[in-house]
């Protein structure tokens with residue numbers, strides 16, 4: 001760019017292309033693509049324009065919109081026809097800055113906790129599928145099962161019974177190698193203790209275990225580390241929330257069913273995180289409704305509209321509604337996350353939409 005930009009024989013100068021792209025707004029973060037330094041590798045040759053749009057997340061839900069607006073601007077301002085434009089999308093998930101940086105996990109950009117006021121609302125199902133969905137979008141993802149009462153990640157990811165290897169590091173600290181499946185890295189207490197072993201956990205023990213899982217596991221490099229939290233608002237949940245605050249937690253996503261919204265547990269859980277200064281990223285309504293596969297009729301089994309209302313009341317976005325699907329449950333039991341299943345009632349696309357909205361929300365919270 002600048003005074004000396006070359007013409008190229010076809011009347012399209014780099015200058016004009018930059019001017020056109022500077023009129024395209026980043027739909028969520030605000031500002032234009034050029035001043036946000038999102039345009040990379042621009043090449044103008046023989047009337048053809050090629051460049052990369054560097055997003056803040058590979059799971060950006062607005063790629064299509066950005067592409068369409070770039071094409072429109074280049075057509076209008078620089079006279080480049082659509083078929084001469086080639087846009088690639090890249091993503092650098094930048095780590096959050098600020099005072100928390102020194103406490104953060106090296107090489108891990110964002111830590112996102114998935115929590116619920118109560119057990120059994122589908123927290124693990126949502127955590128697993130969102131993690132795999134983000135990986136499908138091209139992000140590097142880890143999933144930490146912090147639910148010491150009922151670790152279900154090994155079962156849902158089809159890696160039950162596997163044991164993480166440990167390596168010695170130069171500083172003499174042993175590090176665990178996370179188990180990998182379906183494109184993501186995982187760690188769970190379920191890998192370390194047997195199924196039938198009863199463990200009585202107290203708050204400080206859980207905190208210490210979580211620290212080890214965060215710092216003594218070979219996670220890096222990760223764009224997102226998703227944490228499946230234990231349910232509830234009691235002692236352990238509070239201790240965990242507090243210890244997470246110190247690792248530069250990006251925020252917490254609350255999973256609820258329409259029915260649970262009516263109880264106070266969800267609010268209590270969100271207030272607990274707020275109290276220890278963990279940002280609320282949004283609410284995901286799970287088991288939102290059921291569509292009968294044979295008739296296509298919709299049933300609001302647990303009521304409807306509750307999560308949207310709650311989101312408005314608390315001032316956080318409703319990131320999505322996931323219906324009840326027989327396949328969702330079957331896939332979880334079979335160790336094949338629903339998001340890799342093409343059956344309609346696995347709701348893979350719904351999980352992916354929720355994951356994209358979450359990624360966008362993280363970008364907005366941290367870069368806007």
Ligand SMILES: Nc1ncnc2c1ncn2[C@@H]1O[C@H](COP(=O)(O)OP(=O)(O)OP(=O)(O)O)[C@@H](O)[C@H]1O
Nearest residue numbers: 119120121122123124125287323324325328329332
């Ligand atoms: N959208 C859904 N459709 C159908 N079944 C679902 C859905 N979400 C979760 N389930 C099923 O409901 C059960 C509970 O889900 P899950 O284990 O994810 O909940 P949880 O909140 O993590 O529970 P816990 O408190 O025990 O950790 C599982 O059998 C799961 O397969």
Ligand SMILES: [Mg+2]
Nearest residue numbers: 123124147152
């Ligand atoms: Mg669970």
